[in-house]
Amino acid sequence: MLRFVRPLTRSVTYTRWLHLFIGVIVWGMWLFVDTERPYVPVVLLGLLGLIPAVRLAEGLQARLLLSPHGYAESASGIAAESSATWADRWRTALWMEIRLALGLLTGYLTANLLGLSVDLAMAAGGGTGEGELIDVPGHHWWYALLAPLPIAALLAAVVGLGELITAIARRLLGPSAAERLAALEERTEQLLERNRIARELHDSIGHALTVAVVQAGAARTAGSTEFTDRALSAIEETGRAALEDLERVLLVLRESGRPASRRPTLTDADRLLESARASGAKVDAEVTGPVEQLPGPVSREGYRIVQEALTNVLRHAGPVTTRVRIAVADGRLELEVANPLPGPVTSTGRGSGLRGIRERAALLGGKADTGPYDGEWRVHVGLPLDGLR
Known part of the structure; x- marks a missing residue:
């Protein structure tokens, strides 16, 4: 039991959650401008990753928010340098796309699992709610017992996605084979x-x-x-x-x-x-x-x-x-x-x-x-x- 609870007591779990949410913010800002072409941020972020200085900025942010060992590169395994070769630029561009995709998935799960928990709580008390993941039919008191489950699933997803984004950051933003x-x-x-x-x-x-x-x-x-x-x-x-x-x-x-x-x-x-x-x-x-x-x-x-x-x-x-x-x-x-x-x-x-x-x-x-x-x-x-x- 402690093995599953311990990650929830670490601050890095929540800084990783914040890091994942930044992609949602970028996407949401674009939708305020143009709702008919949601693919544009994907293209723009890919092109942005080809700029050498972007790798430096992404590396600094990843080391600050994703590393459980602090800011040092030796502990985090994530470099903080501008792209020196085209291989570095393509790795950075791929990182930007993966980061956006995982950010959107995190935002979707956060909003809908929290919404499902609220819907279960309201249905248990006689209210109504329209969940996007699952419809909650009828009004039953035992829905209150199920209400914490979506939150637990969300926390597990946050821990898993945080570990995943960190591993990808070390692979794509870390030193190349030549640098190692x-x-x-x-x-x-x-x-x-x-x-x-x-x-x-x-x-x-x-x-x-x-x-x-x-x-x-x-x-x-x-x-x-x-x-x-x-x-x-x-x-x-x-x-x-x-x-x-x-x-x-x-x-x-x-x-x-x-x-x-x-x-x-x-x-x-x-x-x-x-x-x-x-x-x-x-x-x-x-x-x-x-x-x-x-x-x-x-x-x-x-x-x-x-x-x-x-x-x-x-x-x-x-x-x-x-x-x-x-x-x-x-x-x-x-x-x-x-x-x-x-x-x-x-x-x-x-x-x-x-x-x-x-x-x-x-x-x-x-x-x-x-x-x-x-x-x-x-x-x-x-x-x-x-x-x-």
């Missing part, structure tokens, strides 16, 4: 951007925290004022760089009008190497080729790959001798970070950091190999440069 595809592509781009930002935060903040932990531990055990000063300087520099990265990411997330700070590239790799050396690691670096001429995306992602690889060295192996090679030659960028294994290999190489390295490489059409090799843990990444300049 474009929205899906935009959403995918947003998710990819957020995933990239999450990886950058992981790499940058993770590197800063790892350096800070290693430096603090080394300073505590060294017992040297000079070493402690160097460690604190390294922690300060690394923390400042991480804060710059964090501020840049927050500017992007907030869609601020302020320009975001420049993202680091492989030309800034010395900063990573010095940070690792300040943590006690002996870094043997080799940089060959025109690194400064690398395409922006490759250079930025390459920096993050080297950063994550060095972070993993400090986190899992400590301040050990590390070999870093950055080479640009033959249309490729080769990155390699290797360090001696501190003991038996227990990691599966499936951590989020290594996964991020592989994802960055795959995104640029390259490949990343990570794992033990000849007594070392090696991260080797090859990225193609063709087509990225």
Whole structure:
């Protein structure tokens, strides 16, 4: 029982009823002008639907009166945009015709079912009434028991027609297949951007925290004022760089009008190497080729790959001798970070950091190999440069 009563307690049921009645008003206004040609409103509304701005007006009205979830398009499924193609115009014209037809049906049922209920009530009291749907013969007291039935039928019809007009509005006024595809592509781009930002935060903040932990531990055990000063300087520099990265990411997330700070590239790799050396690691670096001429995306992602690889060295192996090679030659960028294994290999190489390295490489059409090799843990990444300049 509640299933049938619940729609009658929702305000959207009655705003849909109002929306359906608007078609009756248009028809009635025309009949005041010309009763001999009632088909003219049908033609005029069809032509009106071909005007691009009409789709915008109809969409706004439908979202306001038909949606049970409010005005937002994401909740209503009804767009509010002018017609961009002829397909949109024809869909709008069809919507106008269907809306008029359902409006006339709603008006007919409203007037006649209410009239039938009044006729039954009058016949029960000894009066007379002429109903258009059903003639009420004679005068019987039990007609009073039947009088609520037409009203119940009217309310059921209003609920059903309201659901029907809403479903049609979502189909004819909602986004087309091309618009839905474009929205899906935009959403995918947003998710990819957020995933990239999450990886950058992981790499940058993770590197800063790892350096800070290693430096603090080394300073505590060294017992040297000079070493402690160097460690604190390294922690300060690394923390400042991480804060710059964090501020840049927050500017992007907030869609601020302020320009975001420049993202680091492989030309800034010395900063990573010095940070690792300040943590006690002996870094043997080799940089060959025109690194400064690398395409922006490759250079930025390459920096993050080297950063994550060095972070993993400090986190899992400590301040050990590390070999870093950055080479640009033959249309490729080769990155390699290797360090001696501190003991038996227990990691599966499936951590989020290594996964991020592989994802960055795959995104640029390259490949990343990570794992033990000849007594070392090696991260080797090859990225193609063709087509990225």
